[in-house]
Amino acid sequence: MSWRGHAWLALPARLYLGFVFFYACLHKIADPAAFALDVATYQLLPLWLVNLTALVLPWIELVTSVMIVIGYRTRAAALLIAGMMLVFIVALGWALGQGLDMSCGCFASSSTDHPISWLTMLRDAAWFGLALYVLFFDHNPVGLDRWLAARRSRTRAFEAPGR
Amino acid sequence: MPLRWSKALRDAAIVVLLSAALALASNRLRPTARIPLVAQREYEVLVPCPEFEGRAALALDVSQLSPSERGLLLVDAREKAEFSRWHMPRALSIPYDYFEPKPEERKVLRTRARKVVVYGDGENPDSGQQLANVISGKGVKNVFYVKGGAPALRAASLERGKSTHPGRGTP
Numbered sequence: 001m002s003w004r005g006h007a008w009l010a011l012p013a014r015l016y017l018g019f020v021f022f023y024a025c026l027h028k029i030a031d032p033a034a035f036a037l038d039v040a041t042y043q044l045l046p047l048w049l050v051n052l053t054a055l056v057l058p059w060i061e062l063v064t065s066v067m068i069v070i071g072y073r074t075r076a077a078a079l080l081i082a083g084m085m086l087v088f089i090v091a092l093g094w095a096l097g098q099g100l101d102m103s104c105g106c107f108a109s110s111s112t113d114h115p116i117s118w119l120t121m122l123r124d125a126a127w128f129g130l131a132l133y134v135l136f137f138d139h140n141p142v143g144l145d146r147w148l149a150a151r152r153s154r155t156r157a158f159e160a161p162g163r
Numbered sequence: 164m165p166l167r168w169s170k171a172l173r174d175a176a177i178v179v180l181l182s183a184a185l186a187l188a189s190n191r192l193r194p195t196a197r198i199p200l201v202a203q204r205e206y207e208v209l210v211p212c213p214e215f216e217g218r219a220a221l222a223l224d225v226s227q228l229s230p231s232e233r234g235l236l237l238v239d240a241r242e243k244a245e246f247s248r249w250h251m252p253r254a255l256s257i258p259y260d261y262f263e264p265k266p267e268e269r270k271v272l273r274t275r276a277r278k279v280v281v282y283g284d285g286e287n288p289d290s291g292q293q294l295a296n297v298i299s300g301k302g303v304k305n306v307f308y309v310k311g312g313a314p315a316l317r318a319a320s321l322e323r324g325k326s327t328h329p330g331r332g333t334p
Contacts (some may be wrong), residue, residue, distance in 0.1 A: 076174030
């Protein structure tokens with residue numbers, strides 16, 4: 001669990017997840033109205049939550065993608081990404097169970113994206129797995145977290161040389 | 164360890180709040196394509212009907228149908244009310260819903276029929292043809308639909324003088 005190699009193994013996973021989430025949020029931020037329609041198409045949320053979700057979710061994706069790539073508060077970012085993936089998987093499963101012939105709206109608006117399938121869910125499950133790996137195994141992530149921790153310990157050592 | 168989790172949860176909550184603030188600010192500052200925080204009316208969600216995939220069921224004329232054929236399963240795709248008004252003898256009722264086309268094909272599979280003949284309302288589109296296509300698409304072999312559906316079958320049975328269930332037959 002505390003093997004040092006996890007940090008280096010998790011690095012490509014973090015970069016990949018960051019890229020995926022960064023890319024996924026772009027069209028949603030650019031056109032929130034289209035994304036709101038995508039959210040409504042799932043017929044899962046009450047009407048009062050549709051626009052709010054369509055507005056806030058892409059920004060969470062953007063912030064977490066940047067955080068996980070630069071390694072700042074990596075566990076929180078991984079926790080949020082895992083949470084979002086879980087929500088997406090549940091929504092996809094529900095839509096597939098209902099037999100809805102629709103696109104997921106993940107990387108483009110529903111009108112241009114590929115239709116959802118069990119493969120989409122499998123893909124999301126793989127990303128969920130990566131996020132869990134980062135969350136549970138990457139305790140000393142390569143990046144800002146590690147640099148800041150090292151800096152803090154250096155400062156402490158400098159401030160209390162007698163101890 | 165619990166301290167690490169509580170820190171991660173706290174950071175996650177901060178990220179959500181920060182993201183919400185950014186989202187609201189960007190929506191407010193947006194010159195075009197701004198959306199209200201709460202939708203005022205329902206979205207017009209248009210989910211296209213699933214396109215048929217797989218093997219299409221074959222059409223069958225009423226004259227080609229012999230209800231006493233061995234291993235034959237007759238399926239009525241009309242609504243329950245229509246079914247209770249009139250149906251072919253020994254027909255299995257599996258109403259076809261255009262909005263939720265999830266027929267219980269297991270019922271068909273359970274019968275181990277050698278040939279499945281589906282009849283519907285005979286309209287355009289015909290519920291019988293739709294259901295037959297779905298059942299056939301699920302891998303069931305020898306699936307047919309009756310051209311003209313229940314009205315054609317009923318007319319033919321009246322002509323032959325062989326009505327269906329006594330009492331449950333013609334109203």
